[in-house]
Amino acid sequence: MEAEAPVRCQLCPPQRALQASAALRRVSDEHKKEPAASSSQHQFDSHPTDQQPEQEPQGPRPSYTGQGGQESEDYESEEQLQHRILTAALEFVPEHGWSAEAIAEGAKTLGLSAAAAGMFHNDGSELVLHFVSQCNTELSELLEQEQKLVQLGETEKKTTEQFLRDALEARLRMLIPYIEKWPQAISILLLPHNIPSSLNLLTSMIDDIWHYAGDQSTDLNWYTRRAVLTGIYNTTELVMIQDTSPDFEDTWRFLENRVADAVNMHNTAKQIKSTGEALVQGLMGAAVTVKNLSGLNQRR
Amino acid sequence: VYQVFENVAQKYDIMNDSMSLGIHRLWKDVLLHKMNPSPGTLLLDVAGGTGDIAFRFINYVNSVRERQLRRKLKNHQNLSWQEIADSYQEEAVKPFGDSQVVVCDINKEMLKVGRQKAQRLGYSEGLSWVVGNAEELPFGDEKFDVYTIAFGIRNVTHIDLALQEAYRVLKPGGRFLCLEFSQVNNPLLSRLYDLYSFQIIPVLGEVIAGDWKSYQYLVESIRRFPPQEEFKAMIEDAGFLKVDYQNLTSGIVAIHSGFKL
Numbered sequence: 403m404e405a406e407a408p409v410r411c412q413l414c415p416p417q418r419a420l421q422a423s424a425a426l427r428r429v430s431d432e433h434k435k436e437p438a439a440s441s442s443q444h445q446f447d448s449h450p451t452d453q454q455p456e457q458e459p460q461g462p463r464p465s466y467t468g469q470g471g472q473e474s475e476d477y478e479s480e481e482q483l484q485h486r487i488l489t490a491a492l493e494f495v496p497e498h499g500w501s502a503e504a505i506a507e508g509a510k511t512l513g514l515s516a517a518a519a520g521m522f523h524n525d526g527s528e529l530v531l532h533f534v535s536q537c538n539t540e541l542s543e544l545l546e547q548e549q550k551l552v553q554l555g556e557t558e559k560k561t562t563e564q565f566l567r568d569a570l571e572a573r574l575r576m577l578i579p580y581i582e583k584w585p586q587a588i589s590i591l592l593l594p595h596n597i598p599s600s601l602n603l604l605t606s607m608i609d610d611i612w613h614y615a616g617d618q619s620t621d622l623n624w625y626t627r628r629a630v631l632t633g634i635y636n637t638t639e640l641v642m643i644q645d646t647s648p649d650f651e652d653t654w655r656f657l658e659n660r661v662a663d664a665v666n667m668h669n670t671a672k673q674i675k676s677t678g679e680a681l682v683q684g685l686m687g688a689a690v691t692v693k694n695l696s697g698l699n700q701r702r
Numbered sequence: 703v704y705q706v707f708e709n710v711a712q713k714y715d716i717m718n719d720s721m722s723l724g725i726h727r728l729w730k731d732v733l734l735h736k737m738n739p740s741p742g743t744l745l746l747d748v749a750g751g752t753g754d755i756a757f758r759f760i761n762y763v764n765s766v767r768e769r770q771l772r773r774k775l776k777n778h779q780n781l782s783w784q785e786i787a788d789s790y791q792e793e794a795v796k797p798f799g800d801s802q803v804v805v806c807d808i809n810k811e812m813l814k815v816g817r818q819k820a821q822r823l824g825y826s827e828g829l830s831w832v833v834g835n836a837e838e839l840p841f842g843d844e845k846f847d848v849y850t851i852a853f854g855i856r857n858v859t860h861i862d863l864a865l866q867e868a869y870r871v872l873k874p875g876g877r878f879l880c881l882e883f884s885q886v887n888n889p890l891l892s893r894l895y896d897l898y899s900f901q902i903i904p905v906l907g908e909v910i911a912g913d914w915k916s917y918q919y920l921v922e923s924i925r926r927f928p929p930q931e932e933f934k935a936m937i938e939d940a941g942f943l944k945v946d947y948q949n950l951t952s953g954i955v956a957i958h959s960g961f962k963l
Binding site: 479480483502506509512513514515516517518520521524 | 735737738740743770847848872874876944963
């Protein structure tokens with residue numbers, strides 16, 4: 403639909419013209435071929451002409467048909483647009499907090515009216531969720547790259563303890579630019595209508611970390627590991643938001659201790675199990691010996 | 703349409719209150735809350751005659767602005783004298799901020815009533831009253847952040863033209879909001895509602911405003927208006943994206959919202 407054209411133009415402010423317009427145009431260029439043929443139902447033919455933007459340096463605007471042929475493309479662009487607005491809004495968070503105001507400011511930097519913030523929830527939930535999911539994606543990429551390096555043999559494989567510590571530290575460091583308003587974000591994530599999404603994001607992040615740590619358990623271990631790591635992450639996050647030491651040293655030390663605790667507990671549990679088994683075997687052996695000695699085993 | 707509202711202008715507000723039992727205030731409040739305007743927004747209120755939406759908008763924006771200022775002050779506990787003096791100057795220049803409302807109506811009488819109300823209630827800034835036809839707005843392209851039409855679009859002869867005009871005058875990223883009577887989705891309530899509309903409202907019209915016919919017309923025009931999904935499709939046809947609607951009081955009224963993206 404003809405709305406696509408204004409999207410393209412108004413959303414590419416000069417400094418971002420290259421990447422943004424290239425992305426949207428690529429999507430629209432694929433569909434250009436079909437609509438061009440069936441350009442009949444144009445009630446909006448007049449509109450594209452009076453809205454020719456001056457800032458659009460690239461080629462002629464393709465003509466669009468009505469709703470039908472473009473639906474999937476528009477849907478894609480709407481989401482992309484929303485992502486772009488939210489990303490732009492992130493830089494206003496330190497000033498306005500995680501709120502509709504920050505989203506409105508973000509929309510303004512993209513050349514849209516502040517009313518576009520109405521697309522999102524009034525309480526800034528989407529902004530927080532977007533940020534968290536962005537952080538998780540970044541973390542995955544980081545871990546993926548590390549894994550590749552290990553596979554290529556360029557770095558050594560870390561111990562599980564070290565790996566977990568580094569992964570959590572990397573993830574928590576992404577919060578540092580927003581740390582002042584992070585308590586607000588946490589409270590937003592705990593709102594009832596956000597809990598499904600935020601829980602989802604949290605569990606998938608923990609899953610990711612364990613996956614790259616090489617966890618292949620298929621039994622109860624799977625649950626306990628995730629529960630433990632989730633606990634460590636949440637408590638470290640809470641420590642971090644009230645940490646005033648330089649570069650959050652206290653937080654990293656706390657993290658180190660917690661991970662060490664968890665690993666120790668795991669080892670202790672293993673030991674107890676094996677000790678128990680050994681003990682049981684010993685007892686069985688003793689019982690058999692007693693039976694032999696007392697002659698109960700003899701065949702009559 | 704013009705004559706109906708000429709007769710009706712003076713008593714419009716009273717009739718609204720009595721017909722909807724005062725609930726129309728709540729509906730309009732919900733509309734504003736959904737809009738959630740930030741200071742600096744330019745609103746075009748079409749068919750906004752007596753200014754209900756406009757006044758609510760001004761109140762809302764003012765309170766948001768106050769909250770913002772208070773928050774700013776809290777963060778700046780240690781201001782130098784120069785900064786304090788600067789902030790006083792800034793406030794004196796634009797106490798209302800740069801939000802503005804343009805109230806547009808086809809009917810001069812309604813606008814007159816609206817202007818008088820504004821004076822009476824003490825709204826002096828940021829309001830403009832313009833005569834205009836929703837199918838052909840007297841404004842340039844891409845001027846407004848938000849376009850609202852509350853209980854007005856059913857009276858427009860060519861709704862699609864009005865929607866196209868709305869699309870034209872909105873800035874990119876701008877929002878279209880429409881508050882209008884719609885189809886009730888609950889069958890029991892629907893019967894009660896029909897009863898109420900056809901039996902009681904014209905009677906009220908006669909008693910309070912001395913005009914049976916206009917209110918008969920009102921009720922009929924409500925029935926003729928397309929249902930929620932159909933209206934949503936019409937809005938999408940005009941080019942709006944992310945079109946959605948919210949039913950209030952189980953469908954008696956619906957708020958449709960679309961974005962120009």
